[in-house]
Amino acid sequence: MTDNQGDPRHLETLDRDLERYSNLELASSYVSRPMVGPGISLVFVLLAGIAAMLFFGQETNSFIVVVAACLGAYMALNIGANDVANNMGPAVGAGALSMGSAIAIAVVFESAGALIAGGDVVSTIAKGIIAPESMGTVDVFIWAMMAALLSAALWVNLATWVGAPVSTTHSVVGGVMGAGIAAAGFAAVNWPTMSAIAASWVISPVLGGLIAAGFLWLIKSKIIYREDKIAAARTWVPILVGIMAGAFATYLALKGLKKIIKIDMPTALLIGAVLGVVIWAIMIPVIRKQSEGLENRNKSLKVLFGIPLVVSAALLCFAHGANDVANAVGPLAAIVQASQSGTFGDTISIPIWVMIIGAFGISFGLFLFGPKLIKMVGGQIxxxxxMRAYCVALSAAITVIIASWLGLPVSSTHIAVGGVFGVGFFREWDAERRIRNARLTMPDRTSFTPEERKRRKLVRRSHFMTILAAWVITVPAAATLSAAIFYLINTVMA
Known part of the structure:
Protein backbone atom coordinates (compact mmCIF):
# COMPACT_ATOMS: atom_id res chain seq x y z
CA MET A 1 0.00 0.00 0.00
CA THR A 2 1.43 3.40 -0.98
CA ASP A 3 1.16 6.57 1.06
CA ASN A 4 -0.42 9.24 -1.15
CA GLN A 5 -0.67 11.97 1.50
CA GLY A 6 2.07 13.94 -0.24
CA ASP A 7 0.23 13.79 -3.56
CA PRO A 8 -0.64 17.35 -4.73
CA ARG A 9 -4.12 16.15 -5.76
CA HIS A 10 -4.72 14.91 -2.23
CA LEU A 11 -3.65 18.25 -0.81
CA GLU A 12 -6.00 20.08 -3.18
CA THR A 13 -8.89 17.85 -2.05
CA LEU A 14 -8.02 18.49 1.58
CA ASP A 15 -7.93 22.26 0.99
CA ARG A 16 -11.35 22.12 -0.65
CA ASP A 17 -12.79 20.12 2.25
CA LEU A 18 -11.31 22.53 4.79
CA GLU A 19 -12.73 25.48 2.87
CA ARG A 20 -16.18 23.85 2.88
CA TYR A 21 -16.00 23.32 6.64
CA SER A 22 -14.77 26.89 7.11
CA ASN A 23 -17.64 28.27 5.03
CA LEU A 24 -20.10 26.04 6.91
CA GLU A 25 -18.77 27.34 10.23
CA LEU A 26 -19.07 30.95 9.08
CA ALA A 27 -22.61 30.34 7.82
CA SER A 28 -23.61 28.64 11.09
CA SER A 29 -22.16 31.56 13.05
CA TYR A 30 -24.02 34.07 10.87
CA VAL A 31 -27.32 32.21 11.19
CA SER A 32 -27.02 31.65 14.95
CA ARG A 33 -25.89 35.21 15.79
CA PRO A 34 -29.42 36.70 15.74
CA MET A 35 -30.47 34.00 18.21
CA VAL A 36 -27.79 34.81 20.81
CA GLY A 37 -29.64 37.82 22.26
CA PRO A 38 -33.04 36.14 22.58
CA GLY A 39 -31.35 33.00 23.95
CA ILE A 40 -29.52 34.86 26.72
CA SER A 41 -32.66 36.86 27.46
CA LEU A 42 -34.69 33.67 27.85
CA VAL A 43 -32.09 32.27 30.25
CA PHE A 44 -32.25 35.47 32.33
CA VAL A 45 -36.06 35.38 32.48
CA LEU A 46 -35.97 31.73 33.57
CA LEU A 47 -33.33 32.47 36.21
CA ALA A 48 -35.53 35.27 37.59
CA GLY A 49 -38.39 32.78 37.87
CA ILE A 50 -36.16 30.18 39.54
CA ALA A 51 -34.89 32.77 42.03
CA ALA A 52 -38.47 33.72 42.90
CA MET A 53 -39.32 30.05 43.33
CA LEU A 54 -36.40 29.57 45.74
CA PHE A 55 -37.41 32.60 47.80
CA PHE A 56 -41.18 32.06 47.75
CA GLY A 57 -41.55 28.35 47.08
CA GLN A 58 -43.27 27.82 50.42
CA GLU A 59 -45.76 30.67 49.93
CA THR A 60 -49.39 29.98 49.07
CA ASN A 61 -49.30 31.95 45.79
CA SER A 62 -45.73 31.04 44.82
CA PHE A 63 -46.72 30.24 41.23
CA ILE A 64 -48.11 33.76 40.73
CA VAL A 65 -44.92 35.32 42.14
CA VAL A 66 -42.76 33.16 39.84
CA VAL A 67 -44.74 34.18 36.76
CA ALA A 68 -44.67 37.83 37.83
CA ALA A 69 -40.88 37.67 38.33
CA CYS A 70 -40.47 36.34 34.80
CA LEU A 71 -42.65 39.16 33.45
CA GLY A 72 -40.67 41.72 35.48
CA ALA A 73 -37.39 40.36 34.08
CA TYR A 74 -38.80 40.60 30.54
CA MET A 75 -39.86 44.20 31.20
CA ALA A 76 -36.42 45.10 32.58
CA LEU A 77 -34.75 43.69 29.46
CA ASN A 78 -36.91 45.94 27.31
CA ILE A 79 -36.11 49.00 29.44
CA GLY A 80 -32.41 48.38 28.80
CA ALA A 81 -32.97 47.84 25.10
CA ASN A 82 -35.02 51.00 24.58
CA ASP A 83 -34.95 53.59 27.38
CA VAL A 84 -31.23 53.74 28.16
CA ALA A 85 -30.37 54.59 24.54
CA ASN A 86 -31.68 58.10 25.14
CA ASN A 87 -28.98 58.77 27.74
CA MET A 88 -26.04 57.27 25.85
CA GLY A 89 -27.05 57.89 22.25
CA PRO A 90 -25.87 61.53 22.02
CA ALA A 91 -22.43 60.77 23.53
CA VAL A 92 -21.91 57.85 21.13
CA GLY A 93 -23.21 59.80 18.13
CA ALA A 94 -20.85 62.67 18.97
CA GLY A 95 -17.86 60.35 19.08
CA ALA A 96 -17.12 61.06 22.75
CA LEU A 97 -17.69 57.40 23.64
CA SER A 98 -17.36 54.13 21.76
CA MET A 99 -20.33 51.79 21.79
CA GLY A 100 -18.54 49.42 24.18
CA SER A 101 -17.56 52.19 26.61
CA ALA A 102 -21.07 53.64 26.53
CA ILE A 103 -22.64 50.27 27.37
CA ALA A 104 -20.12 49.65 30.18
CA ILE A 105 -20.76 53.07 31.76
CA ALA A 106 -24.52 52.75 31.37
CA VAL A 107 -24.57 49.29 32.96
CA VAL A 108 -22.62 50.49 36.00
CA PHE A 109 -24.53 53.74 36.57
CA GLU A 110 -28.01 52.40 35.75
CA SER A 111 -27.48 49.52 38.18
CA ALA A 112 -26.04 51.86 40.82
CA GLY A 113 -29.00 54.23 40.47
CA ALA A 114 -31.50 51.39 40.77
CA LEU A 115 -29.87 49.66 43.74
CA ILE A 116 -28.52 52.64 45.69
CA ALA A 117 -31.14 55.31 45.12
CA GLY A 118 -34.07 53.44 43.62
CA GLY A 119 -37.47 54.70 44.75
CA ASP A 120 -38.50 52.80 47.84
CA VAL A 121 -42.17 53.69 47.66
CA VAL A 122 -44.32 53.87 44.54
CA SER A 123 -48.02 53.88 43.88
CA THR A 124 -49.42 50.38 43.45
CA ILE A 125 -51.56 51.59 40.59
CA ALA A 126 -48.79 53.37 38.67
CA LYS A 127 -49.00 56.87 40.08
CA GLY A 128 -52.70 56.84 40.90
CA ILE A 129 -54.03 55.95 37.45
CA ILE A 130 -56.64 53.58 38.88
CA ALA A 131 -58.52 53.84 42.18
CA PRO A 132 -57.46 50.80 44.27
CA GLU A 133 -60.95 50.23 45.69
CA SER A 134 -62.31 49.76 42.17
CA MET A 135 -60.35 46.53 41.75
CA GLY A 136 -62.65 44.60 44.05
CA THR A 137 -60.75 41.42 44.93
CA VAL A 138 -57.05 40.70 45.29
CA ASP A 139 -57.19 38.23 42.41
CA VAL A 140 -58.60 40.86 40.04
CA PHE A 141 -55.87 43.27 41.15
CA ILE A 142 -53.14 40.69 40.50
CA TRP A 143 -54.49 39.81 37.05
CA ALA A 144 -54.69 43.51 36.19
CA MET A 145 -51.08 44.14 37.25
CA MET A 146 -49.87 41.09 35.30
CA ALA A 147 -51.71 42.27 32.21
CA ALA A 148 -50.23 45.76 32.62
CA LEU A 149 -46.69 44.43 33.03
CA LEU A 150 -46.88 42.06 30.05
CA SER A 151 -48.57 44.57 27.74
CA ALA A 152 -46.01 47.29 28.58
CA ALA A 153 -43.12 44.90 27.95
CA LEU A 154 -44.59 43.71 24.63
CA TRP A 155 -45.19 47.28 23.47
CA VAL A 156 -41.65 48.44 24.33
CA ASN A 157 -40.28 45.31 22.64
CA LEU A 158 -42.20 46.15 19.47
CA ALA A 159 -41.05 49.78 19.58
CA THR A 160 -37.43 48.67 19.93
CA TRP A 161 -37.83 46.32 16.98
CA VAL A 162 -39.10 49.13 14.71
CA GLY A 163 -36.47 51.55 16.04
CA ALA A 164 -38.66 53.98 18.01
CA PRO A 165 -37.57 55.23 21.46
CA VAL A 166 -40.68 55.29 23.67
CA SER A 167 -41.37 55.98 27.34
CA THR A 168 -41.45 52.79 29.42
CA THR A 169 -43.25 54.68 32.19
CA HIS A 170 -45.99 55.74 29.77
CA SER A 171 -46.19 52.14 28.56
CA VAL A 172 -46.77 50.95 32.13
CA VAL A 173 -49.33 53.73 32.69
CA GLY A 174 -51.19 52.67 29.54
CA GLY A 175 -51.08 49.04 30.60
CA VAL A 176 -52.47 49.80 34.06
CA MET A 177 -55.18 52.02 32.60
CA GLY A 178 -56.28 49.38 30.07
CA ALA A 179 -56.38 46.59 32.63
CA GLY A 180 -58.22 48.85 35.09
CA ILE A 181 -60.86 49.75 32.51
CA ALA A 182 -61.28 46.06 31.60
CA ALA A 183 -61.63 45.14 35.27
CA ALA A 184 -63.75 47.98 36.63
CA GLY A 185 -64.89 50.22 33.78
CA PHE A 186 -63.97 53.76 32.70
CA ALA A 187 -65.07 55.26 36.01
CA ALA A 188 -62.09 53.59 37.73
CA VAL A 189 -59.60 55.76 35.82
CA ASN A 190 -58.25 58.96 37.37
CA TRP A 191 -58.81 61.08 34.27
CA PRO A 192 -57.21 64.32 35.58
CA THR A 193 -53.96 62.41 36.14
CA MET A 194 -54.24 60.86 32.67
CA SER A 195 -54.81 64.32 31.18
CA ALA A 196 -51.61 65.57 32.84
CA ILE A 197 -49.70 62.60 31.44
CA ALA A 198 -51.12 63.24 27.97
CA ALA A 199 -50.03 66.88 28.24
CA SER A 200 -46.49 65.69 28.97
CA TRP A 201 -46.36 64.14 25.49
CA VAL A 202 -46.15 67.72 24.20
CA ILE A 203 -44.48 69.44 27.16
CA SER A 204 -41.52 67.04 27.51
CA PRO A 205 -40.11 67.10 23.97
CA VAL A 206 -40.93 70.75 23.29
CA LEU A 207 -39.35 71.98 26.51
CA GLY A 208 -36.34 69.71 26.07
CA GLY A 209 -35.92 70.81 22.47
CA LEU A 210 -36.19 74.53 23.26
CA ILE A 211 -33.65 74.34 26.08
CA ALA A 212 -31.20 72.31 23.97
CA ALA A 213 -31.60 74.73 21.07
CA GLY A 214 -31.08 77.68 23.42
CA PHE A 215 -27.77 76.32 24.71
CA LEU A 216 -26.62 75.52 21.17
CA TRP A 217 -27.39 79.11 20.17
CA LEU A 218 -25.35 80.29 23.17
CA ILE A 219 -22.38 78.10 22.19
CA LYS A 220 -22.55 79.19 18.56
CA SER A 221 -22.90 82.91 19.27
CA LYS A 222 -20.37 83.09 22.13
CA ILE A 223 -17.75 80.56 20.95
CA ILE A 224 -18.11 79.07 17.44
CA TYR A 225 -18.83 82.30 15.54
CA ARG A 226 -16.12 84.29 17.35
CA GLU A 227 -12.89 85.36 15.67
CA ASP A 228 -10.75 83.79 18.41
CA LYS A 229 -12.64 80.61 19.25
CA ILE A 230 -10.10 79.29 21.77
CA ALA A 231 -10.09 82.51 23.80
CA ALA A 232 -13.88 82.52 23.83
CA ALA A 233 -13.91 78.86 24.89
CA ARG A 234 -11.61 79.61 27.83
CA THR A 235 -14.23 82.03 29.11
CA TRP A 236 -17.43 80.18 28.32
CA VAL A 237 -16.67 76.46 28.64
CA PRO A 238 -16.03 76.73 32.43
CA ILE A 239 -19.33 78.60 32.75
CA LEU A 240 -21.18 75.94 30.76
CA VAL A 241 -19.59 73.10 32.75
CA GLY A 242 -20.52 74.94 35.96
CA ILE A 243 -24.12 75.21 34.75
CA MET A 244 -24.07 71.49 33.95
CA ALA A 245 -22.70 70.62 37.40
CA GLY A 246 -25.30 72.78 39.12
CA ALA A 247 -28.14 71.37 37.03
CA PHE A 248 -27.16 67.76 37.66
CA ALA A 249 -26.58 68.37 41.37
CA THR A 250 -30.10 69.79 41.61
CA TYR A 251 -31.49 67.00 39.42
CA LEU A 252 -29.92 64.22 41.49
CA ALA A 253 -30.87 65.89 44.76
CA LEU A 254 -34.51 66.02 43.65
CA LYS A 255 -34.85 62.77 41.74
CA GLY A 256 -31.86 60.52 42.17
CA LEU A 257 -31.32 60.50 45.95
CA LYS A 258 -34.86 60.57 47.29
CA LYS A 259 -34.48 57.13 48.86
CA ILE A 260 -31.38 58.20 50.78
CA ILE A 261 -32.51 61.70 51.81
CA LYS A 262 -35.56 63.88 51.13
CA ILE A 263 -34.61 67.28 49.70
CA ASP A 264 -37.07 70.04 48.78
CA MET A 265 -36.77 72.28 45.72
CA PRO A 266 -35.20 75.39 47.39
CA THR A 267 -32.55 73.25 49.11
CA ALA A 268 -31.81 71.35 45.89
CA LEU A 269 -31.42 74.62 43.97
CA LEU A 270 -29.07 75.96 46.65
CA ILE A 271 -26.96 72.78 46.49
CA GLY A 272 -26.84 73.08 42.71
CA ALA A 273 -25.86 76.76 42.79
CA VAL A 274 -23.02 76.19 45.28
CA LEU A 275 -21.63 73.18 43.42
CA GLY A 276 -21.98 74.98 40.08
CA VAL A 277 -19.87 77.90 41.30
CA VAL A 278 -17.24 75.54 42.75
CA ILE A 279 -16.96 73.54 39.51
CA TRP A 280 -16.82 76.75 37.45
CA ALA A 281 -13.85 77.96 39.51
CA ILE A 282 -12.10 74.59 39.23
CA MET A 283 -12.63 74.37 35.46
CA ILE A 284 -11.05 77.76 34.65
CA PRO A 285 -7.42 76.58 35.01
CA VAL A 286 -8.34 73.11 33.67
CA ILE A 287 -9.76 74.48 30.42
CA ARG A 288 -6.89 76.95 30.10
CA LYS A 289 -4.42 74.08 30.36
CA GLN A 290 -6.44 71.80 28.07
CA SER A 291 -6.74 74.49 25.38
CA GLU A 292 -3.01 75.16 25.11
CA GLY A 293 -1.74 74.47 21.61
CA LEU A 294 -5.21 73.95 20.09
CA GLU A 295 -5.80 75.37 16.62
CA ASN A 296 -8.35 78.13 16.21
CA ARG A 297 -11.03 76.00 14.54
CA ASN A 298 -14.27 74.22 15.41
CA LYS A 299 -12.69 70.77 15.52
CA SER A 300 -10.50 71.86 18.43
CA LEU A 301 -13.54 72.84 20.47
CA LYS A 302 -14.78 69.24 20.51
CA VAL A 303 -11.88 68.28 22.78
CA LEU A 304 -13.04 70.69 25.48
CA PHE A 305 -16.57 69.24 25.62
CA GLY A 306 -15.63 65.55 25.56
CA ILE A 307 -15.18 64.82 29.28
CA PRO A 308 -18.19 66.93 30.44
CA LEU A 309 -20.33 65.06 27.92
CA VAL A 310 -19.22 61.65 29.23
CA VAL A 311 -19.86 62.72 32.84
CA SER A 312 -23.32 64.05 31.97
CA ALA A 313 -24.24 60.78 30.22
CA ALA A 314 -23.18 58.77 33.28
CA LEU A 315 -25.19 61.00 35.62
CA LEU A 316 -28.26 60.73 33.39
CA CYS A 317 -27.99 56.94 33.60
CA PHE A 318 -27.74 57.07 37.41
CA ALA A 319 -30.83 59.28 37.69
CA HIS A 320 -32.69 57.09 35.17
CA GLY A 321 -31.88 53.95 37.15
CA ALA A 322 -33.06 55.61 40.36
CA ASN A 323 -36.41 56.71 38.93
CA ASP A 324 -37.71 54.92 35.85
CA VAL A 325 -36.71 51.43 36.97
CA ALA A 326 -38.92 51.71 40.04
CA ASN A 327 -41.85 52.84 37.90
CA ALA A 328 -41.36 49.94 35.52
CA VAL A 329 -41.07 47.21 38.16
CA GLY A 330 -43.76 48.78 40.33
CA PRO A 331 -46.47 46.39 39.04
CA LEU A 332 -44.20 43.43 39.89
CA ALA A 333 -43.74 44.73 43.44
CA ALA A 334 -47.51 45.25 43.71
CA ILE A 335 -48.15 41.65 42.64
CA VAL A 336 -45.63 40.33 45.17
CA GLN A 337 -47.17 42.32 48.02
CA ALA A 338 -50.74 41.39 47.11
CA SER A 339 -49.79 37.72 46.81
CA GLN A 340 -48.05 37.67 50.18
CA SER A 341 -50.39 39.82 52.25
CA GLY A 342 -53.70 39.20 50.53
CA THR A 343 -54.37 42.96 50.50
CA PHE A 344 -53.50 45.91 48.32
CA GLY A 345 -53.28 49.56 49.28
CA ASP A 346 -52.22 52.88 47.88
CA THR A 347 -48.45 52.48 48.31
CA ILE A 348 -45.96 49.65 48.47
CA SER A 349 -42.28 49.15 49.16
CA ILE A 350 -40.22 47.60 46.38
CA PRO A 351 -38.27 44.57 47.71
CA ILE A 352 -34.54 44.55 47.03
CA TRP A 353 -34.77 41.39 44.92
CA VAL A 354 -37.26 43.12 42.61
CA MET A 355 -34.82 46.02 42.17
CA ILE A 356 -32.03 43.51 41.47
CA ILE A 357 -34.12 41.95 38.71
CA GLY A 358 -34.69 45.44 37.33
CA ALA A 359 -31.01 46.42 37.52
CA PHE A 360 -29.64 43.21 36.00
CA GLY A 361 -32.38 43.09 33.38
CA ILE A 362 -31.56 46.60 32.23
CA SER A 363 -27.88 45.65 31.98
CA PHE A 364 -28.58 42.55 29.87
CA GLY A 365 -31.13 44.35 27.70
CA LEU A 366 -28.75 47.23 27.04
CA PHE A 367 -25.83 44.94 26.26
CA LEU A 368 -27.80 42.63 23.96
CA PHE A 369 -30.21 44.96 22.20
CA GLY A 370 -29.28 48.54 23.11
CA PRO A 371 -26.86 49.37 20.25
CA LYS A 372 -29.69 49.62 17.70
CA LEU A 373 -31.48 52.43 19.52
CA ILE A 374 -28.21 54.07 20.63
CA LYS A 375 -27.16 54.37 16.98
CA MET A 376 -30.57 55.70 15.98
CA VAL A 377 -30.78 58.36 18.71
CA GLY A 378 -27.10 59.29 18.42
CA GLY A 379 -26.64 59.44 14.68
CA GLN A 380 -29.70 58.79 12.55
CA ILE A 381 -31.99 61.64 13.63
CA MET A 387 -21.17 70.53 21.60
CA ARG A 388 -24.60 69.51 20.30
CA ALA A 389 -24.72 66.33 22.40
CA TYR A 390 -23.71 68.36 25.46
CA CYS A 391 -26.72 70.65 24.87
CA VAL A 392 -29.01 67.60 24.73
CA ALA A 393 -27.68 66.19 28.03
CA LEU A 394 -27.87 69.55 29.77
CA SER A 395 -31.42 70.17 28.55
CA ALA A 396 -32.52 66.80 30.00
CA ALA A 397 -31.42 67.77 33.52
CA ILE A 398 -32.80 71.32 33.37
CA THR A 399 -36.14 70.21 31.89
CA VAL A 400 -36.72 67.73 34.73
CA ILE A 401 -35.95 70.49 37.27
CA ILE A 402 -38.39 72.91 35.63
CA ALA A 403 -41.07 70.22 35.36
CA SER A 404 -40.66 69.30 39.03
CA TRP A 405 -40.96 72.95 40.00
CA LEU A 406 -44.15 73.31 37.94
CA GLY A 407 -45.50 69.94 39.08
CA LEU A 408 -45.69 68.54 35.54
CA PRO A 409 -45.23 64.82 34.77
CA VAL A 410 -42.54 64.45 32.10
CA SER A 411 -40.80 61.57 30.35
CA SER A 412 -37.00 61.33 30.31
CA THR A 413 -37.26 59.58 26.95
CA HIS A 414 -39.30 62.36 25.41
CA ILE A 415 -37.01 65.04 26.87
CA ALA A 416 -33.79 63.49 25.52
CA VAL A 417 -35.15 62.75 22.06
CA GLY A 418 -36.85 66.15 21.99
CA GLY A 419 -33.45 67.68 22.76
CA VAL A 420 -31.93 65.88 19.77
CA PHE A 421 -34.71 67.15 17.53
CA GLY A 422 -34.36 70.65 19.00
CA VAL A 423 -30.66 70.73 18.18
CA GLY A 424 -31.31 69.47 14.64
CA PHE A 425 -34.12 71.91 13.87
CA PHE A 426 -32.11 74.81 15.31
CA ARG A 427 -29.23 73.90 12.99
CA GLU A 428 -31.64 73.94 10.04
CA TRP A 429 -32.97 77.36 11.06
CA ASP A 430 -29.47 78.71 11.62
CA ALA A 431 -28.28 77.41 8.23
CA GLU A 432 -31.27 79.01 6.49
CA ARG A 433 -30.60 82.29 8.32
CA ARG A 434 -26.97 82.33 7.21
CA ILE A 435 -27.96 81.52 3.64
CA ARG A 436 -30.43 84.41 3.62
CA ASN A 437 -27.77 86.76 4.97
CA ALA A 438 -25.23 85.55 2.42
CA ARG A 439 -27.73 85.95 -0.42
CA LEU A 440 -27.76 89.69 0.17
CA THR A 441 -24.09 89.87 -0.82
CA MET A 442 -23.73 86.85 -3.16
CA PRO A 443 -27.16 86.14 -4.69
CA ASP A 444 -25.82 83.95 -7.54
CA ARG A 445 -23.87 81.59 -5.27
CA THR A 446 -26.49 80.95 -2.61
CA SER A 447 -29.67 80.10 -4.55
CA PHE A 448 -30.93 76.53 -4.25
CA THR A 449 -33.64 74.63 -6.07
CA PRO A 450 -36.51 73.22 -3.98
CA GLU A 451 -35.02 69.73 -4.40
CA GLU A 452 -31.63 70.92 -3.16
CA ARG A 453 -33.19 72.70 -0.18
CA LYS A 454 -35.03 69.49 0.73
CA ARG A 455 -31.80 67.49 0.46
CA ARG A 456 -30.02 69.89 2.78
CA LYS A 457 -32.46 69.31 5.67
CA LEU A 458 -30.51 68.37 8.78
CA VAL A 459 -33.23 66.33 10.52
CA ARG A 460 -34.46 63.07 9.01
CA ARG A 461 -38.20 63.53 8.65
CA SER A 462 -38.90 59.78 8.43
CA HIS A 463 -37.49 59.21 11.95
CA PHE A 464 -39.33 62.27 13.23
CA MET A 465 -42.69 60.95 12.05
CA THR A 466 -42.02 57.38 13.23
CA ILE A 467 -41.04 58.50 16.74
CA LEU A 468 -43.90 61.00 16.98
CA ALA A 469 -46.42 58.34 15.98
CA ALA A 470 -44.97 55.89 18.51
CA TRP A 471 -45.24 58.48 21.29
CA VAL A 472 -48.85 59.32 20.47
CA ILE A 473 -50.06 55.72 20.37
CA THR A 474 -47.99 54.34 23.30
CA VAL A 475 -50.66 54.76 25.99
CA PRO A 476 -53.68 53.69 23.87
CA ALA A 477 -51.75 50.78 22.32
CA ALA A 478 -50.51 49.51 25.70
CA ALA A 479 -53.99 50.01 27.17
CA THR A 480 -55.71 48.06 24.38
CA LEU A 481 -53.19 45.24 24.61
CA SER A 482 -53.47 45.15 28.39
CA ALA A 483 -57.27 44.99 28.30
CA ALA A 484 -57.13 42.05 25.88
CA ILE A 485 -54.59 40.23 28.06
CA PHE A 486 -56.66 40.86 31.19
CA TYR A 487 -59.80 39.43 29.55
CA LEU A 488 -57.78 36.38 28.47
CA ILE A 489 -56.32 35.81 31.96
CA ASN A 490 -59.66 36.40 33.63
CA THR A 491 -61.36 33.93 31.29
CA VAL A 492 -58.75 31.24 31.83
CA MET A 493 -58.59 31.66 35.62
CA ALA A 494 -62.33 32.03 36.17
Missing part, protein backbone atom coordinates in the same frame (compact mmCIF):
# COMPACT_ATOMS: atom_id res chain seq x y z
CA UNK A 382 -29.44 64.41 13.07
CA UNK A 383 -25.65 64.64 13.09
CA UNK A 384 -24.26 65.28 16.55
CA UNK A 385 -20.89 66.53 17.75
CA UNK A 386 -19.76 66.98 21.38
Missing amino acids: TKLNP
